Amino acid sequence: xxxxxxxxxxxxRGTGWRKPFFSVAVLxxxxxxxxxxxxxxxxxPVRIAWAQGAQLLVSDYQKQSVxxxxxxxxxxxxxxxxxxxxxxxxxxxxxxxxxxETTQCVEVYDSxxxxxxxxxxxxxxxxxxxxxLAIDEASGRVFVTDSSNHRVEVFSLAGPLLYSITDxxxxxxxxxxxxxxxxxxxxxxxxxxxxxxxxNVLVFxxxxxxxxxIAGDFTHPKGVTVDDAGHLYLVDAxxxxxxxxxxxxxxxxTKLGVEPPYGGPHKMPFxxxxxxxxxxxxxxxxxxxxxxxxxxTGGNP
Amino acid sequence: MRASNLLLAVxxxxxLAAPQPAFASSPQSKNCxxxxxxxxxxxxxxxxxxxxxxPGGSSSLRAAAHIQMDCRDCHMTHGxxxxxxxxxxxxxxxxxxxxxxxxxxxQDYYSRYSIPHIKALDENYAQVVFxxxxxxxxxPSLHSFADGDQDRxxxxxxxxxxxxxxxLYQNEQASGPHHIGxxxxxxxxxxxxxx
Numbered sequence: 001x002x003x004x005x006x007x008x009x010x011x012x013r014g015t016g017w018r019k020p021f022f023s024v025a026v027l028x029x030x031x032x033x034x035x036x037x038x039x040x041x042x043x044x045p046v047r048i049a050w051a052q053g054a055q056l057l058v059s060d061y062q063k064q065s066v067x068x069x070x071x072x073x074x075x076x077x078x079x080x081x082x083x084x085x086x087x088x089x090x091x092x093x094x095x096x097x098x099x100x101e102t103t104q105c106v107e108v109y110d111s112x113x114x115x116x117x118x119x120x121x122x123x124x125x126x127x128x129x130x131x132x133l134a135i136d137e138a139s140g141r142v143f144v145t146d147s148s149n150h151r152v153e154v155f156s157l158a159g160p161l162l163y164s165i166t167d168x169x170x171x172x173x174x175x176x177x178x179x180x181x182x183x184x185x186x187x188x189x190x191x192x193x194x195x196x197x198x199x200n201v202l203v204f205x206x207x208x209x210x211x212x213x214i215a216g217d218f219t220h221p222k223g224v225t226v227d228d229a230g231h232l233y234l235v236d237a238x239x240x241x242x243x244x245x246x247x248x249x250x251x252x253x254t255k256l257g258v259e260p261p262y263g264g265p266h267k268m269p270f271x272x273x274x275x276x277x278x279x280x281x282x283x284x285x286x287x288x289x290x291x292x293x294x295x296x297t298g299g300n301p
Numbered sequence: 302m303r304a305s306n307l308l309l310a311v312x313x314x315x316x317l318a319a320p321q322p323a324f325a326s327s328p329q330s331k332n333c334x335x336x337x338x339x340x341x342x343x344x345x346x347x348x349x350x351x352x353x354x355x356p357g358g359s360s361s362l363r364a365a366a367h368i369q370m371d372c373r374d375c376h377m378t379h380g381x382x383x384x385x386x387x388x389x390x391x392x393x394x395x396x397x398x399x400x401x402x403x404x405x406x407x408q409d410y411y412s413r414y415s416i417p418h419i420k421a422l423d424e425n426y427a428q429v430v431f432x433x434x435x436x437x438x439x440x441p442s443l444h445s446f447a448d449g450d451q452d453r454x455x456x457x458x459x460x461x462x463x464x465x466x467x468x469l470y471q472n473e474q475a476s477g478p479h480h481i482g483x484x485x486x487x488x489x490x491x492x493x494x495x496x
Contacts, residue, residue: 041496044356044365046356046357061356062365062493062494085356087356087357101356101357129357129359131357147357147359148359172359174357190352190359191335198334219334219335220352222352222357237348237351237352238336238348238349238352240348266346266347266348266366266369266371267346267348268347268348268351268352268355270356286351286355286356287347287348287351287366
């Protein structure tokens with residue numbers, strides 16, 4: 001009679017499967033532990049724009065990618081890898097436009113495959129600091145702030161440079177937004193010259209004619225956006241807040257966000273976009289590593 | 302020449318010859334309000350530095366914060382500091398670094414990101430001597446990022462040594478010290494937060 005404690009091969013029952021099982025389990029645990037020990041790179045969102053549908057485009061500077069995020073949950077759905085540090089970002093007609101700080105140009109990618117199709121203008125090296133861009137789909141024009149060269153360059157979506165917007169007040173353009181009517185550009189501008197140290201927002205027609213300047217209690221407008229109720233949202237990176245201005249008068253209406261206290265979390269809001277469907281402003285924060293939201297109720301911030 | 306004039310001349314030459322902290326050479330240094338208009342001096346923070354040295358900034362010198370630290374934890378803002386050996390630290394580095402206290406979320410960060418090799422800190426402030434960028438760029442190993450107490454004064458005062466002492470030297474018996482005297486930023490880029 002066979003010993004019930006042994007199988008037909010004469011080996012002890014009950015232990016044969018446990019040894020390899022536990023060995024594998026231990027190995028998996030070790031590997032999982034090793035995976036957890038990798039240093040996680042936090043998010044470093046800089047620019048934000050609308051993609052198609054309810055998706056947002058967010059350029060992540062240190063991760064060197066452009067993320068497609070759900071506009072409701074703000075979670076990353078997929079990423080498009082960029083060879084370099086992305087700044088400006090935009091979407092139109094199935095294409096993703098990326099201002100690449102490393103290659104110093106605006107690159108155009110296929111949004112589905114992630115393949116780079118071409119660059120705007122003269123390609124790499126032509127735009128040293130492509131900080132921000134705005135797209136006029138009606139006319140097929142792309143407005144790009146060329147921060148180092150004190151100008152806004154206007155390209156055809158197909159690639160060729162159409163013209164440049166310059167002005168003696170345009171010292172270091174950092175951000176640009178096109179109003180809903182497609183008639184005016186609002187350009188966030190850092191002052192640099194000794195006599196004009198303050199930042200401002202310069203308003204141009206899309207043809208490049210200077211109209212007026214908006215100044216206020218801000219110095220470093222890193223991001224600008226407009227809503228559909230005549231408000232200009234200006235992200236001041238040093239203040240750590242979003243200023244809400246009247247687009248016509250430039251008068252400050254309110255500030256969004258609380259200035260971080262001394263010793264508080266490191267905060268650097270960078271860019272903003274208006275979400276008309278949910279009446280809110282979405283603001284990227286490079287140091288906090290997330291997107292913050294502020295309600296705009298009934299058109300009033 | 303009168304003795305008093307000679308003495309005055311010698312005194313002036315001595316003052317001029319002594320290493321002086323240099324004010325920033327950037328255009329912004331010509332206008333204090335470029336940084337200080339926005340907020341009072343006591344509340345300046347990393348975002349102030351990163352508007353020029355971070356993404357899309359005008360400076361060619363790119364930087365990212367090291368873990369949860371502030372730029373001013375290691376750097377002075379208006380010029381370098383005279384270190385405890387009487388020399389001017391390069392790259393505006395402070396003469397001492399606070400390794401504890403204000404980074405109250407340090408342990409949370411370490412546990413989340415599993416950063417190893419940070420020794421238990423015995424002192425609040427560590428002296429820093431930084432007058433060379435190391436052998437990786439053809440400069441001396443002495444008084445570089447981590448020179449292994451090359452001057453044998455008993456103080457590990459490299460800017461990287463003051464926190465990462467164990468990691469740099471704990472493998473000394475096995476594989477040898479970790480690139481002592483070399484240029485740490487050749488691999489651990491400042492533009493990537495020294496990762």
